Amino acid sequence: MGGLFDRTGPTDFRRTSDGLYNEQTCLHTITPKSDGFVAQADFEEHPVAGHSFPTYTREDVKKHKTLADRVWVTYGGEVFDITDFVELHPGGDRILFAAGGALEPFWALYGVHKSEHVLEILQEYKVGVLDPNDKEEVPDLSDPYSQDPSRHPVLKVNSAKPFNAEPPPEILTERYITPNELFFKRNHLPVPNINPDEYQLTIDGPHGTNQEAPLKLSLNDLKTKFPRHEVIVTLQCAGNRRSEMSAVKPVKGLDWGIAAISNARWAGALLRDVLLDAGYTEDTPKALHVHFEGLDKDLTGTKYGASISFQRAMNKQNEVLLAYEMNGEPIPRDHGFPLRVIVPGVVGARNVKWLGQISVSTEESSSHWQQNDYKGFNPCIDWDTVDFKSSPSIQELPVQSAITEPKAGQTVTPDSDDKVTVKGYAWSGDGREIVRVDVSLDGGKTWNVAELYGEKQKERQSWAWKLWKLEASLPTEDKEVTIICKAVDSSYNVQPDTVAPIWNLRGVLNNAWHRVHVSVHRD
Amino acid sequence: MGGLFDRTGPTDFRRTSDGLYNEQTCLHTITPKSDGFVAQADFEEHPVAGHSFPTYTREDVKKHKTLADRVWVTYGGEVFDITDFVELHPGGDRILFAAGGALEPFWALYGVHKSEHVLEILQEYKVGVLDPNDKEEVPDLSDPYSQDPSRHPVLKVNSAKPFNAEPPPEILTERYITPNELFFKRNHLPVPNINPDEYQLTIDGPHGTNQEAPLKLSLNDLKTKFPRHEVIVTLQCAGNRRSEMSAVKPVKGLDWGIAAISNARWAGALLRDVLLDAGYTEDTPKALHVHFEGLDKDLTGTKYGASISFQRAMNKQNEVLLAYEMNGEPIPRDHGFPLRVIVPGVVGARNVKWLGQISVSTEESSSHWQQNDYKGFNPCIDWDTVDFKSSPSIQELPVQSAITEPKAGQTVTPDSDDKVTVKGYAWSGDGREIVRVDVSLDGGKTWNVAELYGEKQKERQSWAWKLWKLEASLPTEDKEVTIICKAVDSSYNVQPDTVAPIWNLRGVLNNAWHRVHVSVHRD
Secondary structure: OOHHHOOOOOOOOOOOOOOOOOOOOOOEEEEEOOOOOEEEEEHHHOOOOOOOOOEEOHHHHHOOOOOOOOOEEEEOOEEEEOHHHHHHOOOHHHHHHHOOOEOHHHHHHOHHHOOHHHHHHHHOOEEEEEOOOOOOOOOOOOOOOOOOOOOOOOOEEEEOOOOEEEOOHHHHOOOOOOOHHHOOEEOOOOOOOOOOOOOEEEEOOOOOOOOOOOEEEEHHHHHHOOOOEEEEEEEEOOOOOHHHHHHHOOOOOOOOOOOOEEEEEEEEEEHHHHHHHOOOOOOOOOOOEEEEEEEEEOOOOOEEEEEEEHHHHHOHHHOOEEEEEEOOEEOOHHHOOOOEEEOOOEOHHHOOOOEEEEEEEOOOOOOHHHHOOOEOOOOOOOOOOOOHHHOOEOOEOOOEEEEEEOOOOOEEOOOOOOEEEEEEEEEOOOOOOEEEEEEEOOOOOOOEEOEEEOOOOOOOOOOOOEEEEEEEEOOOOOOEEEEEEEEEEOOOOEOOOOOHHHOOOOOOOOOOOEEEEEEEOOO | OOHHHOOOOOOOOOOOOOOOOOOOOOOEEEEEOOOOOEEEEEHHHOOOOOOOOOEEOHHHHHOOEEOOOEEEEEEOOEEEEOHHHHHHOOOHHHHHHHOOOEOHHHHHHOHHHOOHHHHHHHHOOEEEEEOOOOOOOOOOOOOOOOOOOOOOOOOEEEEOOOOEEEOOHHHHOOOOOOOHHHOOEEOOOOOOOOOOOOOEEEEOOOOOOOOOOOEEEEHHHHHHOOOOEEEEEEEEOOOOOHHHHHHHOOOOOOOOOOOOEEEEEEEEEEHHHHHHHOOOOOOOOOOOEEEEEEEEEOOOOOEEEEEEEHHHHHOHHHOOEEEEEEOOEEOOHHHOOOOEEEOOOEOHHHOOOOEEEEEEEOOOOOOHHHHOOOEOOOOOOOOOOOOHHHOOEOOEOOOEEEEEEOOOOOEEOOOOOOEEEEEEEEEOOOOOOEEEEEEEOOOOOOOEEOEEEOOOOOOOOOOOOEEEEEEEEOOOOOOEEEEEEEEEEOOOOEOOOOOHHHOOOOOOOOOOOEEEEEEEOOO
């Protein structure tokens, strides 16, 4: 990534559990430097000379999210009122995504901001500084969610407790790697508050061997005893695009749009290496499933849990990780600090966060989320007739794609060549690469092939999405059009045409063609 | 399999290149034995006592395929006129599949025939014996196809030269393993006539090593130097179900129905083991693709060729075979005698038959069939705009299913419970198991879950199809209904709803829902 947040510079940057930009626990001023880039230092030590600014809390800033309330943003430890700049912003009203919150994640998306010039402009709008004593509120201990981290206000919150939120879809396709703050967040329980220095991962040893005693590994053990493995993996919630399923017939589940999917670079120890260290081999008798237990728990003490097959865990090609880094930073609290499982190509629900314990069994995890949730059913099965035992737990996900721009209901204006730009993402499970995305601008009568973007990964290890873009003419003088996308993966799997025949009572696995209805404005 | 053709008995059974039942080169009588089963011996040595029967050739028998021409069949070396038995046959008119040809493949499907009682009944209808001198016709050397083997008349021939044929679909779902004679046949060129004693497989050694010289292996070497590996694999032609695609818009290609798919038990040496013996390792530099060249060639001497990735070849889990056996017999000539490649989970076209040479390269095979055929395209690409370089060669195939019973246009009669039986197959590529088949009897409004049949194979190694069956009520008093099936694989991939959006100029990869329109007859 380099640039503004490059860690290779001389300044010390305190790593925290809160991710790349240290919104909560560290405050920094940004000082322009002669090389056009900036360094970070403690806010208190560098008051801006010749000015005295009022002090605000993040809660104060959050109140300024609209032009009517005036638009405030933060950067480093400073507060800016950019209301009057919104019209002047070369990138248009996209700047409003940051309204009421921090600029940093967006500047990570839009590299053009990383210049002295932009920082100078920003300084003109400075109205205050962030209160250096603006810590998290005193937790309300009667609320199990009181110690959850704060989140960027741009996220669309589908559930506050537990926290489930997705970014605006158009942000997803701005960059191949999703910044941590904007990565979709799907928690099942309160976020545990784990002291990394005291953290220990427990791995039960193989029964009936001389390694039967559990192996205990500290975070430092995980970082130093095993080779560091890095891999770019897209995670997707099984409920991504559920809202389209609910539109067919109500389902039980959070109302996710199309952005319960994001892409990050993860680093950690290979689960295979840790299992080998704990005494397992590929031939360990009765080793069929690997169970993961989180440290997040409900009021009765029940922890989140899930399992994958032992074969998936042990096969090098699958690159299953015990990850301690997300995009070059310690994994943020919302994403599993200090350690989570990354199972490439597999539904988010098996990528257990805040990992506490690993065990190996002849059976799948008995957890609710393995046995009685995250399974697919025929559209005619309802809550009266469902037998959760009759379906396999969701592991690998099917081929998927969606349109992030334009948005449903938007009015699109063709450019001088009468062309419009359509953008989106496409991904498939189990390492299958996306080989083609078809886009229709006339409701499915004709199809164009979109351009694909993204890093080339290995055969059967294409764990990350492809972003795609199409510039094409609207075919007629129609005032309204339905734009559709559908992807093809390396196994030539395709998406189904419609949602109703794959509808299921939990609203999971919606991978039907994505349709966006827009109005056309021609001058 | 056991029973009638059990090879463990005391009788000698001459193995030939023509498969399980030796239609062409060996003639046998069937003599009932006291244990209810039968033994085989040379026809000439055992004339049936007290009778003198006329002698017929296979061509004579083929003329008797209808009730009007009278229905003749052969069994062992004997000829039977079963016209008067057709009405008495407990299995109904299915007996007509054998009309004009041999009973053996059907008795392999329907095990109930393997009894002394049935053989006694058959003897009542004997009308002659097969001419022991009925060899293949003298080849017309001006016809490159003159030495092709003869085939069972039940096959629906889509092209005679090269020979391409599929069995009646309802036969496919009679047994999990498809008998060799009934297995779909897809040849690109004339069938080579290979002397197994002189046969040699050439494997080019790795460049720049001390094993650079080609390795030469005889058939006996392949059988004795490497462990014998057995695996049940379904093969499917990329053009299976092309006729439904042609119905949308004409395509170039043979008019396959739904039966260009079959399932067999293959045995041979693992390609991995042979490559290791030739000096390759997983880390051989520049080893990216494995090329296979057949011994079948066109008039200019160009041989059939294809390639798969080196990684696929070397990964044990993929079980890529150099197969010399098909369902317990030497591979029949039509299926690649004496050696073919079996690439589980991958399109038939890469399963090169009559294998002559293996080489390893940085590039894919340059053959027509790898570069300019067997690729998928967007439905709006036509022969004027197609760029074959823009699409990847088809390797793994997508999830598939089809209805074998009832047939389109058939009149179905519900049973006394007002139920009908629907049967079919379902399969997916790359070792993905079929986890569910949905069947609709009302054109897609409601869906039932079918019962699945077939051997359980390992995770990610589920190379064989599942057969399925549903007994369900027709929902209304409708006189006509559309029956639909759609399958789900272990990656929760599903089939697309309709053919048109996956139409492509070569008519490959049709895996849309299969629809069968039938009339309903109620008493």
